[in-house]
Amino acid sequence: MRMRRRRYKGDIRRIRQRNARIFLVVCLVVFGAATVWISIDEKKAEKKAEQAYKEQIEQEEQAKKEENTKPQVNIEPTGPVLADETEKQQWYLRLVNSDYPMTEADVPEVATETVDTNGYQVDARIMEDLEAMFEDARVAGRTPMICSAFRAWDLQVSLYENKIERVMQEEGLSYEDAAVKAATVVAKPGTSEHQVGLALDIVSSEYQELDEAQMETEDQKWLMENSWKYGFILRYPMDKSEITGVIFEPWHYRYVGKKAAKEITEQNITLEEYVGAGAVETPVF
Ligand SMILES: [Zn+2]
Known part of the structure; x- marks a missing residue:
């Protein structure tokens, strides 16, 4: 055990x-x-x-x-390219519209020169560029023609007064009402660029009406595409009436010089914007 x-x-x-x-x-x-x-x-x-x-x-x-x-x-970030203070003082950038009217005394005395056989005149300083534009248009097979250019003070007054009279007769309006209506077609004296010799109404020789169909003509198409190269801009473009205060006028060209014409065209802006004036407050339409 x-x-x-x-x-x-x-x-x-x-x-x-x-x-x-x-x-x-x-x-x-x-x-x-x-x-x-x-x-x-x-x-x-x-x-x-x-x-x-x-x-x-x-x-x-x-x-x-x-x-x-x-x-x-x-x-600095690049903004819009506009006229500087010196450029704004140049004769070719002078702004004339219903917000910036001239009295008879304000109208600059300019030496004019006759452009064509119809006797139309412009500021002599734009002749060279104007002739170059018409010559190149001709070479391109186009035949635009001038139907209005420089208007002396008295001519603008008589155009305007005649228009008022016609509106009064045709529509039975008072002078005041007829004057407002007339101003939409013929600029009130002192508010037209034609009075400083820098504007021209140019139409197609194939279609001479001053209406929107003008833009469809080959002559007008050529001008719209090329005028800036010679220092001219289509002054009252489509969709810019709120700024210019003037209806679309596919015939009214304004000389602004080659640099400004290029910059304005490239940026698709108006002369009002280019010189920093802003939209017209008293449009005539
Ligand atoms: Zn005109």
Whole structure:
């Protein structure tokens, strides 16, 4: 019995010792795995931090590079190209409309020159460009013709008064009402560009009516496309009546000089806008 008990006790001890060894091994394995895991994690974090730092340095270097290649002068955003103060004072940019009327005394005395066999006259200073335009139109096979040009003060007055009289007779209006109506067709004296010798009404020799169909003629199409090259603009374009105060007139050309004509045409603006005058407040339509 004693022997058996001793053996039994010995077995238990061995089992306990084995269990303890297993426990120790498990502990070591777990500890080892945890250590490896933590170190892998730490390495990953280290790598990440290193990468982030590298990227930051790269970004800073790139920003520095860009800073160095930037122009040192501050460039203002380009706005519309308009006449400067000196240009606005030039005779060829003089604004004449119902907001900027002239009295008889204001009308500049200009030397005029006869343009064609019909005796139409313009400011002598625009003759060269005008003749070049008509010559090039002719070469292109076009035959535009002038139907109105410079108007002396008295001529504008008689045109206007005659129109008023006709409206009074035809429509039975008072002088005042007829005058308002007449002004939509014939400019009130002092408000017409024809009075300074810089405007011409040009029509197609194939269609001489002063109406919107004029724009459909080949002669008018040529003028609309090319007049700016010679310093002329179509002064009262379609959809600009709110600014010019005058109805669409696909026949009325105004000399403004080559630079202004190019800039006005390129920007699709009016003379009012070009000289900074704003929209006409007293339109005549
Ligand atoms: Zn005209």
